[in-house]
Amino acid sequence: MSFPWAKEYTPKVPLMKWIDDRLPLPRFVYGAIGGGYPVPRNLNFFWNFGVLSGLALVIQIVTGIIMAMHYGANDLVAFATVEHTMRDVNSGWLMRYAHANGASFFFIVVYLHIFRGLYYGSYKAPREMVWLLGLVIFLLMMATAFMGYVLPWGQMSYWGAKVITGLFGAIPVVGEPIQTWLLGGFAPGNAALNRFFSLHYLLPFVIAGVVILHIWALHIPGSSNPTGVEVKGPQDTVPFHPYYTAKDGFGAGIFFIAFAFMVYFAPNFLGHPDNYIEANPLSTPAHIVPEWYFWPFYAILRAFTVDFFFIPAKLLGVLAMFASILLLFFLPWLDTSPVRSGNYRPLFRKFFLILLVDVLVLGYCGGAPAEEPYVMISQIASAYYFAHFLIILPLIAAFEKPLPLPGSITEAVLAGHGGADHEAVGEPAPVPAE
Structure with missing residues (x-):
């Protein structure tokens, strides 16, 4: 402590x-x-998403274990066992819909958690390890979600597995052997289904282990806060319980209301109708797309349409897609501004909003057909995404004039949540009289 x-x-x-x-x-x-556990006294509801991510993980593990009791990891019966769970198992439909929509809600709260960290500079010293472990969790989530999407063995499951594993084939020399090793053959089949099921069952427990490390790393420097100013004494903190357990409880209530609405009233809204058709290797869907939470990265992958000298466009797309995530691991050293919070960085705040719009545009293009104008928009949005982190952020850190920071968290709270009125005109928040 x-x-x-x-x-x-x-x-x-x-x-x-x-x-x-x-x-x-x-x-x-x-x-x-x-x-x-003392926590900064000025945390807002954006600090709820860590706890909500933990709740989403618990939902996925519990519903996943129940689903596994009725699943057959064999390409001849996988689709039928999922339908059997939906139709014949007591509350099987509820478990299946909770598990499928739980993955989407898990990604929603994690994306909000990541963008909160980007805005408030939670990746900066001394919390670099918290950020890095969070990104490891994100990568494990993506691997787990991809393999889980294959298990229902519908049309989109099969062809999604074929397309995504086919990306490894673009790697020179070792690509095709890696692809064959992943699938256990030359196309998705029984071997691939068994491997994906085993890993999909195992990885959530690995994620839970990394979450413990993530929380452990967080407890060493303590939580960040909206001002970005470090805790200077007991007057800047309150006990986590009951103050933030109550706040997290309110956030959890909103989460479960939204989750219940999706499960009971719109369970297939975030899914694809083709996945209710059994996998057929002889019938290619008209438009192959991954789940919605992969769309921004899928748009970056498809943005490369022309070979660059001896490098094929497919390989460039694969490298750019992986680089778009790996780039975030270097963020603590790319953003050299001494000020953490975007509340006190007016120029950074504008470009952060542009980045947010850019990611939403990438997501829209990733779910759209691979045709114009979506390809051209994806190319522009992908170029901006990399430029934001590699060019714009370092330049902002070098030339931006931040607003004056409060002397302490307590001063910011007593002045009215960071002295927002004074921030607007660039004046320091006054220290309240004793």
């Missing part, structure tokens, strides 16, 4: 004292999420 004023756990019940002396689990829980 990095806060010397943090309250120590002292069990009052004899049984809890006996347990804590022999296995300090109560002390650990109290220090991690209870009154023993």
Whole structure:
């Protein structure tokens, strides 16, 4: 614990004292999420998304285990077992729809979590490891979601697996052997289905392990906050419980209301109708698309249509798609501004909004057919995406004149949430009289 004023756990019940002396689990829980964990007093609802991501992961693990009890990882029966679960298993439809929509909600809260970190500079020192572990979780989520999309063995599952694994074939020399090794053959079939099912079942538990490391890394420097100013004393913090457990509880209530609405009233809204048709290697769908949360990266992949000297366009697209994620690992060192929060960086704030629109445009183009004008828009949006991180952010850090920072978190809170009125005119927020 990095806060010397943090309250120590002292069990009052004899049984809890006996347990804590022999296995300090109560002390650990109290220090991690209870009154023993001081948190900046000015956190807003954007700090709910970490807890919501954890809830989404729990939903996926629980519903996934139940789905696995009725699933047959064989290309002859996989589609039928999913339909059997939907039609004949008690509440099977609920588990299937909760699992399918749970993946989408998991990505929604994680994307919001990432963009909150981008805006408030949560990737900057001393929280680089928190950011890096978060990106590892994101990559594991993408791998898990892709393999899970294959398991229903519908048309989009089959052809999505064929297209995505085919990307490895673009890598010179080793690409085709890697593709064959991934699939266990030359096309998606029984071997691929077994491998994907095994990994899809395993990876959520790996994600849970990395989440523990992520939280551990967070507890060393403590949470960031909307001002970007570090905690200077006990007056800047409040105990996590009950202040933020109540706030997270409210956020969880909104999350579950939205989740229940999707599961009960629009369960197939975020899916693709072709996945209710059994996989047929002899019938190619008119428009092959991955799940919606992959669309921005799919748009970057398809943005490359012309070979560059001896480098094929397909290989360029694959490299750019992976680079668009790997680039985020270097963000703590690309953005050299000493000011963390976008609230005090007027120029950064404008370009952040442009980046947000740019990613939404990429997402729209990724779900659209591979034709004009979507290809040209994808090319422009992809170029801006890389320019934002590699060119614009370093230039902003070098030339931007940030607004004056408050002297402490307490000063910002008492002045009215960071002194927003004063930020608008570039004046420092006044220190309230004692």
